[in-house]
Amino acid sequence: MKGTVGELGEFGLIRELTSRLTSTPAVRIGPGDDAAVVAAPDRRVVASTDILLEGRHFRRDWSTAYDVGRKAAAQNLSDIAAMGAVPTSLLLGLVVPAELPVTWATELMDGIRDECQVAGASVVGGDVVRGELITLAITALGDLRGHEPVTRSGARPGDVVAYTGWLGWSAAGYAVLSRGFRSPRAFVEAHRRPEPPYPAGPAAAALGATAMCDVSDGLVADLGHIAEASKVRIDLRSGAVDVPSQMYDIGQAVGVDPLQWVLTGGEDHAIVATFPPETKLPARWKVIGEVLHPSALPQVTVDGAPWHSTGGWDHFGSPEGS
């Protein structure tokens, strides 16, 4: 497929994009009508929306269109899993400049489709408009399969804090890329294409998680959201969090304490949750702290003391936020 999206036109581009999609039995009506229809067997639907802008959330010189698609979908599908739900479907609003190569748009779609398949979902609809700046608006839907949704507000003193997935890998990869390097590859790849532990969300709900969220703003910041909503304090044990030896090497090379990446890096979309202390957690969950009664200390402490860091992103302040 050659040419630009301007040459192809709106309806041609939509045809080209939808022709690449696959479907699951949950999809009752897919793209092409006024709206999509998706199964919601639980009688409740879980829904989340994210917007991503070129230059702010992704860069065409750092990531392929395919990886942008994978990452954009992952970010949103991860929010569904973090409620304890199974992702079912995704809708894509897409702003594209007329001069964008059609191949960029189709590879983006391939990435979104493939990430949806990893999560068990499929793309069911969307909208395409012409604009100056590539913009992705993604909405994911999911089904709770009979479990109660796990919110941020249910953590209780005495609960343990555990996570599954990767922490700090994307931030380390970002540090590498922003200094003009392309390796170590595993971290660069983690920045370009996170791998959220989708099944862990519903599994945590089944295990009786009391609170949960995905790590998109950074571990300390996201646990702060749980502590705030649950009116508790959370203390992390820094020694309990996995910091791979290669991350120390990168930290030394670029002059950053790798614990900073692990505690404040977002975008890996690990899942962090609190569980009653007696919960038998499968090995995939790593216990890294505990829930305490509120005190004069900050709502999230590390080894009993305040963590001195900016902590997470603010979209109106950071150069390239989550």
Next chain:
Amino acid sequence: MKGTVGELGEFGLIRELTSRLTSTPAVRIGPGDDAAVVAAPDRRVVASTDILLEGRHFRRDWSTAYDVGRKAAAQNLSDIAAMGAVPTSLLLGLVVPAELPVTWATELMDGIRDECQVAGASVVGGDVVRGELITLAITALGDLRGHEPVTRSGARPGDVVAYTGWLGWSAAGYAVLSRGFRSPRAFVEAHRRPEPPYPAGPAAAALGATAMCDVSDGLVADLGHIAEASKVRIDLRSGAVDVPSQMYDIGQAVGVDPLQWVLTGGEDHAIVATFPPETKLPARWKVIGEVLHPSALPQVTVDGAPWHSTGGWDHFGSPEGS
């Protein structure tokens, strides 16, 4: 509330926006968590996404923020109704420049909230990011209440074609505004704030509508979508479509045949549907044509002949599309 969204910051703006929202019993978990949870009693959920860009889909000098919100929500909620479903909820992805007054954003939110209330829905979540151009990404969800979704593909030869709502009013209002006038007020208002006939969608499903869509691209274009998907021809009787006398006056003033607005104007979000010929249609439905077997003629004809017009919008071609 004074100041700009840049001064207020992301979390402050989100707080300010969500504080204005109201809720319905269908909302199980509203804004503030990883995702929202909404009732889907039918076990299927209807979902649609639209993107609107400043300068392309709305202008700050033509419309207030409140009206932009009303219109953006209406456009999306109307897609839900046009499947035969009752809108339940809406998610808003919002790109805002740092220098945007906070009041513009809050008034936009008020408009979205109020249009949701008209439709019986509420805002359950969203995302806010900073960017150069105001961009709205709206996803609406709805419930079918046991009815089968009415698609574009079920029209059969012999069916009647009927619509309810307004046709051409927004286009006439646009013609007035684009020539620098502010009246007649009813048409300008119709352009700024369409009034989709939301309850007519589920009612049509209950009446046995065979195909349905909302008129967003223009009557001829949207009936073309039905004809294409249903593999039929549709013939309209131009004399059957309501053309208010004031629309003739505007047409004379600006040199446009008002039938052009009625047949090709989008954005009013009337609902057009096909019904078996024996259907007893309530008075709100106006029969304007019939479904025929396909022939050598175009898929949509007016009074038996091709309609000579560009017909509807293409987002990559029009200066300000739907």
